[in-house]
Amino acid sequence: MKKLFFILVLAAAAFALYWFVFRSESVPDGPKQQALKVSRHSAAFNNSIDSLMNHYFAVKDAFAEGDSVKAKQAGIALVTFTKTLNLAELKTDTTGIFESATGFITDLQSSAEGMSQSQTIADMRQDFKSVSENIYPLLKTIHYEGRKLYWQNCPMAFGEDRGANWVSNTEEIINPYLGKNHPEHKDSMLHCGEIKDTIKAQ
Numbered sequence: 001m002k003k004l005f006f007i008l009v010l011a012a013a014a015f016a017l018y019w020f021v022f023r024s025e026s027v028p029d030g031p032k033q034q035a036l037k038v039s040r041h042s043a044a045f046n047n048s049i050d051s052l053m054n055h056y057f058a059v060k061d062a063f064a065e066g067d068s069v070k071a072k073q074a075g076i077a078l079v080t081f082t083k084t085l086n087l088a089e090l091k092t093d094t095t096g097i098f099e100s101a102t103g104f105i106t107d108l109q110s111s112a113e114g115m116s117q118s119q120t121i122a123d124m125r126q127d128f129k130s131v132s133e134n135i136y137p138l139l140k141t142i143h144y145e146g147r148k149l150y151w152q153n154c155p156m157a158f159g160e161d162r163g164a165n166w167v168s169n170t171e172e173i174i175n176p177y178l179g180k181n182h183p184e185h186k187d188s189m190l191h192c193g194e195i196k197d198t199i200k201a202q
Contacts, residue, residue, distance in 0.1 A: 040143050045089055049139075050146050055081050056135055057169055059115070063128060064174045064190070066181030068121040071128075075115035078131075082109050090142065097141055104138040122158075125177050129157070129164040136167055139199050151197035154178060154189075165196065 039046070055078040062071035082105055090098035111130035118124040136151055150168045157164035157177035164177050178189035 039145060041145055042089060045086075046145050048085055049142070049144065052078075052081060052085060053135075053146065053149070053167070053169070056131070056167065059112075059128060059131070060166055060168070060176045061174075063121075063125060063176035064179040066121070066179045068124060071121070071124055072116050075112045075124075075127075075131075079109055079112045079116075082112070087142075100141045101138055104134045104141065108134040108138070125164075126158070128166070128176065132164070132166045136165065136199075139167070144199060145201040149199040150195050151199060152193050153196045154193040156189075156192070167199070171195065 055074065058074040059071055059078055062068075062074050085105060087098060087101050087105070090101055108131050111127045111134065114127040114130070115124045118127060139149070147169065150171055151165060152168050152173060153163055153165045154175050154177050155161070155163040157175075166176055168174070173191045173193040173195075175190055175193050178185055178192055180187045180190060182189065
């Protein structure tokens with residue numbers, strides 16, 4: 001009788017152990033929480049960089065439309081905005097980011113001011129090339145945290161083997177150097193170019 005009781009106890013224990021293991025394996029865990037994204041910059045700083053890029057895109061879009069008047073106006077607005085841009089919070093970084101960023105902004109201002117003084121849209125586009133060549137490393141240097149952007153290239157922006165780059169807020173190629181109303185190509189080269197890099201928050 002004791003032997004039978006002992007066997008029943010063992011059977012019950014074995015069943016309980018099996019049920020516990022089976023249930024623990026079969027019941028799915030709840031949805032895993034996503035790790036919180038840690039921002040390097042304040043919301044105010046990121047908003048100011050977004051505004052800077054919106055001014056830049058206004059210039060880019062004007063060139064794509066072949067509108068020198070709008071491009072000049074947008075260039076003046078870009079210069080005005082850069083003079084209010086506050087990069088002070090970058091001073092807390094000890095790797096020289098603040099100094100590099102302010103250097104890019106100063107060169108960008110100079111090139112954008114050149115657009116307002118240029119007499120032809122071709123010369124203005126040369127200045128825009130310089131603006132772009134400062135915007136791109138600026139975004140990389142400050143560890144840009146905004147929307148996904150694209151570093152795009154036209155290999156013949158100023159003729160054979162004379163390419164130029166620009167930053168775009170769309171994956172689609174809309175060429176600001178060979179835009180609409182181009183004196184030679186009209187609008188046939190509007191979509192000429194390729195994506196060289198993707199700029200996105202890390």
